[in-house]
Amino acid sequence: MLQRMGIRCVAAIAVVVLAVFTHVAPAGPPDVPYDRQTSAVPEDTPEIIVFLEPGANAGQFAREHGLAVKEALRSDPGAFVLTAASPHAARTLSRKLASSDRRVRAAYVNQRTHYVRLAFVPNDPYFHKDTPSAGWPGQWHLLNEYTAGLDARVQGAWNRDSTGSGVTVGIVDDGLETSHPDLAANYVAGDSWDFGQNDGDPNPVYADDQHGVSTAGVAAARGGNGIGITGAAPFAGLAGLRIDFYNQTTQMFVDATLYHSSGSNTNIKIKNHSYGMSYPYVGAPAEVSALATSAAAGTIHCLAAGNDRGYAGQDSNTKDLQHSPDGICVAALGSDGKYASYSCFGACVFVTAPSSSVAGLPRVTTTDRVGEAYGYNGASDAFPDPDYTSRFGGTSSAAPLVAGVMAMVKQVQPALNVRFAKHLLARTSDVVDATDSTYSSDGGWTTNAAGFRFNQNYGFGLVDADELTQVAVLYSGVTPLLTESTGTVTVGAAIPDNLPDGVSRTFNIAGTTPLEEVLVTLNVTHPHHGQIEARLVSPGGTVGRLISRNAKDADADLNWTFCTNAFWGETPAGTWTLQVADVVSGDTGTWNSYAVTMRMGTLQSARAPRSRAPAAPSLRQSRH
Numbered sequence: 001m002l003q004r005m006g007i008r009c010v011a012a013i014a015v016v017v018l019a020v021f022t023h024v025a026p027a028g029p030p031d032v033p034y035d036r037q038t039s040a041v042p043e044d045t046p047e048i049i050v051f052l053e054p055g056a057n058a059g060q061f062a063r064e065h066g067l068a069v070k071e072a073l074r075s076d077p078g079a080f081v082l083t084a085a086s087p088h089a090a091r092t093l094s095r096k097l098a099s100s101d102r103r104v105r106a107a108y109v110n111q112r113t114h115y116v117r118l119a120f121v122p123n124d125p126y127f128h129k130d131t132p133s134a135g136w137p138g139q140w141h142l143l144n145e146y147t148a149g150l151d152a153r154v155q156g157a158w159n160r161d162s163t164g165s166g167v168t169v170g171i172v173d174d175g176l177e178t179s180h181p182d183l184a185a186n187y188v189a190g191d192s193w194d195f196g197q198n199d200g201d202p203n204p205v206y207a208d209d210q211h212g213v214s215t216a217g218v219a220a221a222r223g224g225n226g227i228g229i230t231g232a233a234p235f236a237g238l239a240g241l242r243i244d245f246y247n248q249t250t251q252m253f254v255d256a257t258l259y260h261s262s263g264s265n266t267n268i269k270i271k272n273h274s275y276g277m278s279y280p281y282v283g284a285p286a287e288v289s290a291l292a293t294s295a296a297a298g299t300i301h302c303l304a305a306g307n308d309r310g311y312a313g314q315d316s317n318t319k320d321l322q323h324s325p326d327g328i329c330v331a332a333l334g335s336d337g338k339y340a341s342y343s344c345f346g347a348c349v350f351v352t353a354p355s356s357s358v359a360g361l362p363r364v365t366t367t368d369r370v371g372e373a374y375g376y377n378g379a380s381d382a383f384p385d386p387d388y389t390s391r392f393g394g395t396s397s398a399a400p401l402v403a404g405v406m407a408m409v410k411q412v413q414p415a416l417n418v419r420f421a422k423h424l425l426a427r428t429s430d431v432v433d434a435t436d437s438t439y440s441s442d443g444g445w446t447t448n449a450a451g452f453r454f455n456q457n458y459g460f461g462l463v464d465a466d467e468l469t470q471v472a473v474l475y476s477g478v479t480p481l482l483t484e485s486t487g488t489v490t491v492g493a494a495i496p497d498n499l500p501d502g503v504s505r506t507f508n509i510a511g512t513t514p515l516e517e518v519l520v521t522l523n524v525t526h527p528h529h530g531q532i533e534a535r536l537v538s539p540g541g542t543v544g545r546l547i548s549r550n551a552k553d554a555d556a557d558l559n560w561t562f563c564t565n566a567f568w569g570e571t572p573a574g575t576w577t578l579q580v581a582d583v584v585s586g587d588t589g590t591w592n593s594y595a596v597t598m599r600m601g602t603l604q605s606a607r608a609p610r611s612r613a614p615a616a617p618s619l620r621q622s623r624h
Contacts, residue, residue, distance in 0.1 A: 044087035047110035048094045052078045056103040065093060065101075081110055120158040122223045122230045124182075126365055132384050137362035139229055140335060141218075141354035141401060150337050150432070151354055152401055154232055156466030157408050164233025164407035169219050170268040171400070172256045173212030173275070175204035176240025180213065181387065182229060182367050185222040188237040191260045191267045195252040196244025206246065210368065210375045214392045215274050216240070217367030219400035220407065228388050229365055232404025232465070233411075239268050243275075250286050257290040261299035269410050272403040273321065274304045274396035278311070280318030280553055281529075281560055288324055295326035298417045300410070302403040304395035305331040306344035309440070312530070312552040316346035323348035323563040325517040325599060326418060328406075328425070331458060332398040335361050338433050339457040343395055345440040347546055347564035349459040351425050352432070353401040356393025363393040405465045413472035419516065420478045423603045426452055426568050428468050429461035442545040442566075449540025450514065450569030456545065459565065475603045482600040484511045484572070488521075491591045495526070495582045502533070502581025503591055509539075509572045513600035517563050520546055520596050524558040524580065526589025532558060533581050536596075538567050539574025549583050572598045 047070060052058060058080045062069050066085070073079035084090040090109050097107040125131055129138040129145050144151040168188050175194075178187045178201075192202045204210065216231075216238050223234025241256040261268045271294070277284070291301055303324075305316045316322040322329045323346070331349045332340035334357025339345070341358045356363035368389035369375035372382075376389040383390050409424070410416045431453055437444040442456045454460060486507050493503045522534055530553030534546040544566030580591045 042111035042113050044091050044109050044111055046084045046087050046090050048082045048084060048090050048097075049073070049108045049110050050080050050082055050097065051076065051105040051107070052080070053103050053105060054078055061101075061103060065097070067093075078105070119161055120163045120224060120234060122234070123226050124223055124228055124230045125226070126229045126385070126388060136383070137365055137390055139365050140362055141364050141397070142230070142232060144335070144354070146335070147337060149430075150333070150335060150462075152232060152405060153464040153466040154405070154408070157469040160469065162408040162412050162465075162469045163223070164220060164236030164404065164411055167233070167270060167407040167410045168237035168239050168268050169233065169403055169407050170239040170241050170256075170259070170261065170271040171212050171216045171219065172241045172243060172253070172271055172273050173215055174206075174209040174245050175212045175242045176202045176216050176238060177213045177367075177370060178203055178240065180367055180370055181227050182221045182225070183213070183216055183238060185225065186220050186236060186238045188239050191237070191239035192241065193256075193259055194242040195255050196242060196247060202240025202242040204369065204374070205242075205244070207374055211274065211396065212240065212242065213369055214366045214376065214389065215272060215396060215400040218364060218392070218397050219272055219404040221367050228385065229367065232401050233407035236404065236407040241271075250284075253287050254290040257287065257294055257301070261294045262297045266297050266299065269299060270403050270406045271299055271301045272400045273301060273327070274399050276304060276306050276319050276322055278306075278308055278313050280313045280315070281555070281558070282320065284320040288320055291321065291324050292326045295418045300406050300416065300418045300421050301327040302399045302406065303327045303329050304399040305329050305346070305349055307342040307394045307396075308344055309342050310552075312550060314344055314440075314550060314552075315548050316344040317348045317547060317562050318346075318560070319344075323561075325519065325563055328402060328418065328421065329459070330395060330399040330402045332356070332393075332395045333432060333458070333462060334358065338436075340395075343398075343457070345456045346548075347442070347456055347544060347562065347566055349456060350422060350565055351402060351429050351460060351463050352458040353398035353463050355395065355398040355401070363391050364397045365390040366392050366397070402463055405463055405468065408465055409468050409472050412469050415477045416472065417478075419481065419601060420475070420603075422516065423478060424468055424472055424475075425463070426460045426565075428464050428471055429459070430464050432458060432462045440548070442548075446542065446544075446566065448542040448567055448570055449538060450571075452568050454566045454568070460568075474606055476606040477604050479513070479601045479604060481516075482511065482513050483597055484509055484600070485597040486595055488593050488595045490593050493591050495524070495532075495580060495589050495591050497582050497588045498585035500581055500583055502579050504577055504579045505594065506575050506577050507596065508575050509598055511572045511598060511600055514569050514602045515567050515572050516599040516601055517565055518567055518596065518598055519561055519563055520578065520594065521561040522546070522558060522580065522594055523592040524589055525592060526558065526582070527556050527587045528554050528584075529556065529558040530554055531582050531584035531587060532589070533583050534562070535579045536564065536567075537577040537579070538570055539572070539576060540570050542567055542570065551584075572600065
């Protein structure tokens with residue numbers, strides 16, 4: 001059965017007090033930031049903007065009225081800025097000119113104005129720390145007051161009014177409460193469907209249909225309405241795509257994946273999938289095909305990496321949806337800046353987002369089923385407002401947070417698709433837990449031959465909505481996908497027992513376009529494939545693990561396609577080495593065959609005005 005990837009916990013943390021700032025320098029005088037200037041009244045200057053009739057001589061006109069020509073407007077050859085003796089003189093003369101001189105079409109004082117760049121500033125009562133009362137965590141995952149930067153960095157994007165406006169996020173889950181006071185305003189009925197009841201009402205059906213209500217709130221609860229909380233994308237649309245988890249079928253998931261994001265209707269641009277298989281190596285070919293079809297139509301799918309660390313399915317690369325190159329696999333980061341205790345890892349993990357972690361650390365505050373009868377709030381440690389909860393978490397919360405961020409990016413860059421989004425994430429995500437050297441990380445943070453840093457616990461790092469929304473407009477898209485494959489290569493070699501170096505084979509690749517994902521299909525006969533490890537070595541010397549050993553995984557044989565992001569941006573041309581090893585004593589097996597596919601493409605730059613173009617982004621280093 002597919003499981004909803006939620007997790008429960010309780011604690012308290014703080015959230016950063018909102019401070020408006022911008023990344024476009026200079027923002028204003030050092031003592032009065034541009035966006036914080038409070039005067040609403042324009043100030044007169046000694047200048048007049050005069051629009052003259054065709055053929056009128058500006059110099060002669062100015063002399064006649066005791067004015068001096070300062071400059072012409074570039075937009076109108078008959079419009080000029082003229083300077084008077086004082087602001088008072090300018091104001092008085094501007095009122096007279098249009099009626100007293102036939103050469104004047106219009107005249108206005110050239111005032112010192114005080115427009116501000118529009119910014120979303122949440123006024124939602126549970127956004128900050130210690131709300132609704134002391135000890136409650138607030139929405140630390142959006143703005144972290146305890147440890148600055150350990151959050152999704154939505155602040156800067158909000159300051160530029162990147163709020164997901166005009167973008168619809170589909171929540172593939174157990175329901176969306178359409179009348180919830182913090183979801184109703186963003187609900188898009190025309191793009192919603194219940195695939196269990198086969199009708200247009202995505203509301204919860206069973207008592208424990210609560211998961212989707214909370215994931216929807218993380219992605220796109222209505223912000224700035226003075227109610228409850230805000231989502232990452234507070235003005236994005238929400239489409240409820242309900243699955244009946246008690247009677248689930250392949251058809252439901254295929255239909256929900258394709259619905260209004262393929263064919264002639266692509267209204268839903270972002271979809272969130274906070275569910276997955278708990279067991280490894282369970283094929284889902286129809287669902288994977290639907291994901292590929294929808295991604296090809298431009299929809300961005302965010303998938304929870306899973307909550308199975310310490311169990312048989314702890315490596316996300318053994319999950320058929322999560323390792324698809326057509327989705328974005330999202331792991332979870334605790335408020336302590338380390339991977340969450342439950343979060344799956346693997347070479348297919350692409351990015352990390354804040355969520356709950358071990359006991360004693362805060363969970364995520366979000367929307368809950370309306371009223372006290374249903375939802376995550378229990379008899380003890382219940383959130384004071386029964387329509388909300390501070391007990392949500394898991395990769396179920398991390399994924400919709402990234403989905404909300406993707407809606408913000410899609411707003412500013414309409415060309416965004418999953419490949420484009422991945423290129424941006426690889427360049428802007430931030431290294432966290434820089435000294436991580438756990439086994440699950442595959443040796444900690446590794447810098448590949450293209451300069452990208454990757455860690456199997458975190459992918460390319462912590463999502464940064466601020467930089468994503470800035471960098472996205474510097475590019476127009478991605479080059480068409482190129483692939484090069486070895487085809488199926490027969491090996492037929494015994495795998496030595498308990499030998500870390502195992503068996504190796506080399507192959508050559510000719511392509512020179514930078515890499516995206518690398519897909520490796522392995523066929524192995526072995527009594528316990530949890531004893532198998534596999535690694536790939538690039539021509540540039542980067543070593544990346546494809547599959548990790550796992551004593552909890554005791555099933556036999558292996559025929560699976562693994563996905564790795566570790567070689568992102570490298571030039572594939574040259575000789576590669578593929579290694580398969582049995583790292584536990586007691587059993588032996590045979591490596592039957594392999595096939596490798598290189599996926600290649602690169603970002604295309606957009607032409608930007610010289611005076612406003614920020615410097616090209618560099619690969620990010622550790623922020624903490």
